[in-house]
Amino acid sequence: MSERSTTIKKLWISIGILVLLSPLGIILPALFGAGGAWGEWGIEEIEKLTGFVPEGMKRLAGIWKAPLPGYAVPGQGRGIATSGLGYLLTGIIGVALTAAAAYLLAKLLARRDRQQGKD
């Protein structure tokens, strides 16, 4: 096996390990009583924080219906174990799709390069 493909394999394995550990990213905040990120509140939270929902926000907030909102499987339970599992599953899907999309884009860009080189 060439040195380059060994490197690439090692990097993919590292990413796999990170994915398996990723439920920590939802379990630890729950354990430490931390909420979401600053400035990423939902409509209800905004109303609780400020006493009203800004008009424009009300209009725009629901403009896009993501299929797996909040890295959760639709209809999953609210327990910490279930959330962790949903986070893991959606994380696997997300990483796989991200890698595939970036790979295809890179191949596409690189191929255009070869065609231009022939001209």
Next chain:
Amino acid sequence: MHIPDGYLGPATYGSMFGLVLPFWAAASRKVNRTLQAKQAPYLAIGAAFSFVIMLFNIPVIGGTTGHATGATLIAILIGPWAATISLSVALVIQALLFGDGGITAIGANCFNMAVAGCFTGYGVYRLLSARSDPSGRRRWIAAAAAAYISLNISAVLTATELGIQPLLEHTVDGQPLYAPYPLEVALPAMALEHLLLFGFVEAAVTALVVRYFQRNEPGMLA
């Protein structure tokens, strides 16, 4: 740091698309000219790494959460243009599939975290590590400092875009139409948590991986 839909008014999110588009076009051209087909896996690994590192929400006890982005690390390893594409792909998938960041805010989020994150991180790293030994201590220290500065710049940009909303977009009686907190609230809130915690996490992750490459794959840092 992922701005949701409804937080930025059309003038801001439109401008942010306008800002990010030329960078995407230039990045495509640059990568097109320099990338060989066999290097495509590195772009994919960069995007996957960025996606997964952003899953690690770090809690501020009893407060908010934040995360690293990997922008500086990826820019050091594959260059700022390819890294911009990698991070943008991760951010677009996060918005479309998981509602993490709004679709109207894709321009803003990609500018803040991908473009600004990758280029400031890469620039500071190059500046601090200039003429240093690739296997030396200055390299990973430069990487850590660059990562810290880069994440904080992304955070300050995000806070600024959110904080100017009440000024730009309000009803006739002054009620905010989008993100409701003014700059004097948004800026310290976001800057402090990134200066005190998340920036150090980004720095540690970046320095650790750069150290790994120094020891095991020095060719990647040449």
